[in-house]
Amino acid sequence: MHSERKRSRKKLWMRVLATLTALLVAAVAGVCLAYPSVAATTCPGCYGLTEFDGHEGVYAQDNLSAAQRSQIEQVVEQSRETIATFYGAQTSSPSLLICLTESCYERIGGGKERGIAVLNRAVMLSPRGMDAVIASHEMSHVELHTRLASGAEVPQWFDEGLAVVVSDDPRYLRPEPAADRCLISPSGPLPVTLEEWLSTASKDAGTYGKAACQVSRWLREKGGSTGLLSLIDRLNAGAPFATLVESP
Template identity: 30%
Template sequence: MLIALLMISWGVYAKPVHAALVNYSSMVEVAPDVYIEPDMTKELQDQLLYYVELAQEKVTAIFGERTSTPYLIVALTSRSLGKYTENPTGQTYYLPWNNYIVIGPDGFNENVISHEFTHAELRERLRNRNVVPVWFDEGLASMVDGRLSNSTAAWEQVTDKGKKPVDYGLLDSYDAFSYGTPEAWKNYNLACYEVTRWFSSAGEEGLLKLIQALNQGEDFTEQYARIELAEP
């Protein structure tokens, strides 16, 4: 029984453990906290570092600066992908001491990397990441990554151009954003639309005020509305 439990536990935790121990693996660090497979071509390395630079700029444009330093592990072959994640796009392991982002072949672009960098940055700045609803976390990351350029059209379709209000309380669960399903795609668009709308009024200053207020124990819903309506 004990052996069976250990095997099950290893099956659940093996990939995040491998990510946390990437320093001791055959992966090569090509930039601070950026790891690739040793046989990645120079062309792909250069492309990756370009994507990382663009993603960093996107995060900086929203937060003013980038304070988080997550590990970025790029696994493009089935061998490395199976070791670090089962998601061909990517996955992030939020461990107590740091975040470990694994990017697969489907996520090898500036959009996915900036999405995960945004999650890491928000978590770095919040004393408790659970004080923000999931839709805000995913909406902010989706706004930064830029893939949902038609979120307004999606919102108009779901809400009949605003006639039917969205219950964002139903989107306060990561199950609502299980990537790859039509329902999740709709929810990503709704979250992206709402955060983009809010940020257009609040801006970087408002986002930082929100984070500061939440770190001081203020209520998210109250501060979210107050900051948007505040005079410039």
């Protein structure tokens, strides 16, 4: 009798374990299907990417030519140097997932963009984003949010405008040492949330330029990166962004 009860309990626990395992597998599969970019940054190897020799945290496709490998090395080194130079040091260490074919980028969840920061911990670059400007733009997002404490926030226009300034993107700013680097000035409020930004930027190609203009002018008044680091400290101390930076 005792042995029968023991076997019954064992069978019950085996069923429970099998059910939990099935649920876990289904949940993981659901994430992979719904959010492939999140899954890819968690397990690059699961999506055909391998760690790039000599660069920890950098993942790319196999069978690259010598020219392609050289291009990746230059982009990684230049973008990291850009971030470290502007911020004084690079405190973040995002994984970099680099695709040199569109099929690869689609497989890891990429879309029409040149590059994208994922969960403020990784950066994905498409074949169209394989240059230091795009890479440092996305890495600036990760660096900023790494430095911001939990609860400290900046509006999306500031985040995007700062990334343009840090990456020194010539599409949206005049080159240094222009007194005013703006190519287009904001004429009204800029998007505050990510959802608002994506909606506005998709309709108005000048949105990045307007945000970059506002941020570049603010940085010029506040002493450049010194002013930014001071802003981050005050935000981390609990000061609201609206009391520190005038919105357009």
